[in-house]
Amino acid sequence: MLDKQPDLTNKFVVIDFWATWCIPCIQSFPHLNGLADKYQSKIVFLTISDEKESIVRNFLQRVKLEDSSTFKNVYFGLDTRSEINIGFGVKYIPTYFLISPDNIILSTGNSAELNESYLDSVIANYGTSSSNKRQTIAIRPDSVEKVSSIQITSQPGSTRNLRIKENSLLIRDTLRHILPYLDGVRLANRVRWEGIPKDMIEVNIYSGKAPVSSLKEVAHDMIMKSYGIHKKVVVEKKFVWTMKVKDKSKLQDSTTISEDGVMKRNMLLNDSIYQCDNFSLQELGGLIENFYFPTIIYVNTLSNKSYDWNLKIINKKTKQAVDFDRFREVMLRDFGIEFNKSVKKEKITVYY
Secondary structure (H helix, E strand, O other), rough: OOOOOOOOOOEEEEEEEEEEOHHHHHHHHHHHHHHHOOOOOOOOEEEOOOOOOOOOOOOHHHHHOOOOOOOOOOEEOOOOOOHHHHHHOOOOEEEEEOOOOOEEEEEEHHHHHHHHHHHHHHHHHHOOOOOOOOEEOOOEOOOOOEEEEEEEEOOHHEEEEEEEEEOOEEEEEHHHHHHHHHHHOOOOOEEEEEOOOOEEEEEEEOOOOOOOOHHHHHHHHHHHOOOOEEEEEEEEEEEEEEEEEOHHHHHHEOOOOOOOOOEEEEEEEEOOOOEEEEEEEEHHHHHHHHHOOOOOEEEOOOOEEEEEEEEEOOOOOOOOEEEEHHHHHHHHHOOOOEEEEEEEEEEEEEEE
């Protein structure tokens, strides 16, 4: 954030994406400035540019020389890596997003089209009607650009995906898999579902310089509230499988981060191989549980070292994972990992 910090407490937020070279953006500024002055007690107006700080500062200095009162109620933020733009899915500028005090996206569109009658209506009617709770965003003032965000969108018919970067996380999966992941349940199959829908959703987190983990709990609570889901923890006896490295020489050290900056990735590589880049044994155990639900996997190591895994576990005919007996054979043959079965008391998180 340049120069000053906004107080977001109990306020609506308008985020305006712009650039100094964008003539329509510049033309819309007097309009937005007027709105910011009128609604300063109820709405925070925040503008985001993906340009260098020096370029934005020079522009603002020129504008304020012409009128010192300009932008006194407008806050300027930077997104030099374009991560916020990408996170919001901005396709053109100027574009605005209007966000409610409880972090619901209420509308988006051309910034020049945002008007007083619409804002008056939103403020007057807020809380009296249901909002679109399938797309949610949280704004926090404590990241590198003083903006962090969480987007949660419904993704019916889409495929699973996981992308982790230094300051961002994208996960696309069913509610049944995403909620335990965000909640920190050590492995996802220590979960039981009672009447929970199998909706496919996408969670996109941008956290500035703060760790992504700091926003996982926020995203988890948003989803629980949006879908009316509750949870409890019970203790039950379960059959479990323990992963043990029998031959370390067969493990392949993780390589460098891929060209697009992704630190971890898992995906179907071809019709027989599932690829996992930079996964620790603990993370691999969680993935195996997803494949072989409701199997519970223990990992007999405290090491967080990451490896690359080309898992030859996909049946070419069915396009599904091979049965668990065949999977154990592949893991011992290709990676020197064996699985031993036992009975343990497990804490089970029940979502209902």
